[in-house]
Amino acid sequence: MHDPRIDALSRQLVRYSTKVKKGDLVWIDLFDVPNTVGQSLIREVVAAGGMPMVRINDAVLTREQMIHASEKQYDIIAENNLALMKQTDCYIAVRGSHNITEAADVPPEQMKMVMAKLRPVQNERVNNSRWVVLRWPTASMAQQAGMSTQAFEDFFFRVCLLDYAALLPAMNALKKLMDKAKDVHITGPGTDLRFSLKGLKSYVCGGGHNIPDGEVFSAPVKESVEGVISYNAPTIYQGIAFDSVKLEFSKGKIVNATANNTAAINKILDSDEGARYIGEFAIGFNREIKEPMRDILFDEKIAGSFHFTPGQAYEGVADNGNRSQVHWDLVNIQRPEYGGGEIRFDGKLIRKDGKFLLPELKPLNY
Known part of the structure; x- marks a missing residue:
């Protein structure tokens, strides 16, 4: 049938x-x-x-x-x-x-x-x-x-089949906020990350390109990334399973990378020069997706998550100039059961433990 x-x-x-x-x-x-x-x-x-x-x-x-x-x-x-x-x-x-x-x-x-x-x-x-x-x-x-x-x-x-159109007003409000933001500070267990969005536009993903959808993405100024990030969502890339990925940055470049398979992750990051720089920063908020399943198209939209992507920037769209054959959407979940976390734009707390605090953004909460 x-x-x-x-x-x-x-x-x-x-x-x-x-x-x-x-x-x-x-x-x-x-x-x-x-x-x-x-x-x-x-x-x-x-x-x-x-x-x-x-x-x-x-x-x-x-x-x-x-x-x-x-x-x-x-x-x-x-x-x-x-x-x-x-x-x-x-x-x-x-x-x-x-x-x-x-x-x-x-x-x-x-x-x-x-x-x-x-x-x-x-x-x-x-x-x-x-x-x-x-x-x-x-x-x-x-x-x-x-x-x-x-x-x-x-x-x-x-x-x-989520009603993406109904979420567009709140998505556009988040886009407006990201477009105005210059400095981003993200904290959480094993994560203390700073970077700039100055001069880079953000884009709404409301069912127009990826299904499932539910994110607003941009890219950091290429050499602005400093600090460390610990990803808590497992992932598969180039057919290889990775857990507990941790990246350390200096002047935008990944200077140290570890995981359950440290040799394999460094081989991927050594594919070309751009693979050790970030090509995308995105905030995910599909309320129907709660747990990771090692499938990037689902995991990058997890409620209360963000992804910070080594490799290729989208050319002509949120383009920080980074070029690479790699584009690896690694995910960090900030809901309380995953340890929580905070996102600040220009010092202002925007999201805490995976939930947006501003009234115009609350329709995006899980």
């Missing part, structure tokens, strides 16, 4: 997130998801007057290809993908994952090469198309979240 929630989600992605209109060329990128998802999206795009183009991806085959990849091969792949992306008006990606660590044994030098080759395609998508990206619930994801498959599916649709 077809789940009507799939159609509701497709409608949100097409009508609200990407605002498909007549004549739009829409790239539908599907990764290990049921055919019913693709069918629903195709029908919704056509109903909106768009022209769907579907690409099917398989994580097992992608891993195999990356292991044996050559630079010439990925030059051709990237060239063709970039040409298609330049003709694309809207991009919708739905990414399932039967095994989130499928790429864990891809040699680091191969992963580095592939990511570097494909980075221009991602930049073109981010900067010049109306795009949205989301996960698809699988038994593997349910297991990561410590939930039954049925309970996780219900959670997924509840989170993704």
